Amino acid sequence: MAKSFHQYSPRAQAIVCAALSIGVLAAAWRVLIEPERAVVETRRARLAIVNADVAKATLVAQRLPAVQKEIASLEAALLQTTAVLSDEKDVQVVLAGLYGLASESNLAMSSFTPKPIAEREQYTEWPIEVGLEGGFHDLARFFDRVASDPRLISVSNLQFRINSLPTRRGLVLATCMATTFVFTPTPPGGKP
Numbered sequence: 001m002a003k004s005f006h007q008y009s010p011r012a013q014a015i016v017c018a019a020l021s022i023g024v025l026a027a028a029w030r031v032l033i034e035p036e037r038a039v040v041e042t043r044r045a046r047l048a049i050v051n052a053d054v055a056k057a058t059l060v061a062q063r064l065p066a067v068q069k070e071i072a073s074l075e076a077a078l079l080q081t082t083a084v085l086s087d088e089k090d091v092q093v094v095l096a097g098l099y100g101l102a103s104e105s106n107l108a109m110s111s112f113t114p115k116p117i118a119e120r121e122q123y124t125e126w127p128i129e130v131g132l133e134g135g136f137h138d139l140a141r142f143f144d145r146v147a148s149d150p151r152l153i154s155v156s157n158l159q160f161r162i163n164s165l166p167t168r169r170g171l172v173l174a175t176c177m178a179t180t181f182v183f184t185p186t187p188p189g190g191k192p
Contacts, residue, residue: 094180097151098130105142107134110173124182132174133163139174146178154179 005013095112102109111131118125132139146153157177 094126094128094151097149098128098146098153098178101145101149102132102134102142105134105145106138107132107142109133111175115177119184122184124184125179126182127177127179130176130178132176134172136172139172152181154181 005016008016098112099109109130110133111129113129115127115129118127132142134142143155146155155176155178157175159175161173163171163173
């Protein structure tokens with residue numbers, strides 16, 4: 001016949017209570033604490049990722065004033081460039097400018113022939129063949145004035161001939177390709 005719990009010796013009762021307590025604690029650990037430990041580990045890993053992101057964002061925030069300063073300097077450079085590059089293609093303005101420079105240099109403009117334009121990423125090259133007539137020193141003065149003109153003009157394909165029939169302007173006939181540049185702004189994320 002089975003004995004009652006009270007009939008066992010106090011030492012046996014203590015061992016049974018200890019065994020039951022250990023079993024209850026083990027069950028509680030398995031059911032309650034173990035899943036929470038997994039959640040805590042997951043949250044620690046997430047915290048480490050968030051801390052790394054915060055560290056990166058802090059570095060970016062520390063660089064922000066330098067980047068803003070660089071943006072301001074780049075915008076100033078863009079403004080200077082757009083001041084040199086015209087934003088519209090106007091034959092009359094270019095013709096009047098080159099004619100004025102030629103007149104100031106004591107040259108006659110014998111021809112002015114616009115050539116096909118060449119599209120580039122942020123600008124357009126607009127070549128114009130120009131014929132000039134006058135003295136050699138006058139021609140040098142003209143090129144010096146073209147170089148100091150506020151509008152960006154590149155001179156290439158310079159060819160000289162001696163005028164067999166001297167006119168009142170001089171003995172040198174010159175042709176060159178005067179290339180002016182037209183700014184084509186690109187809107188953000190689009191084509192011009």
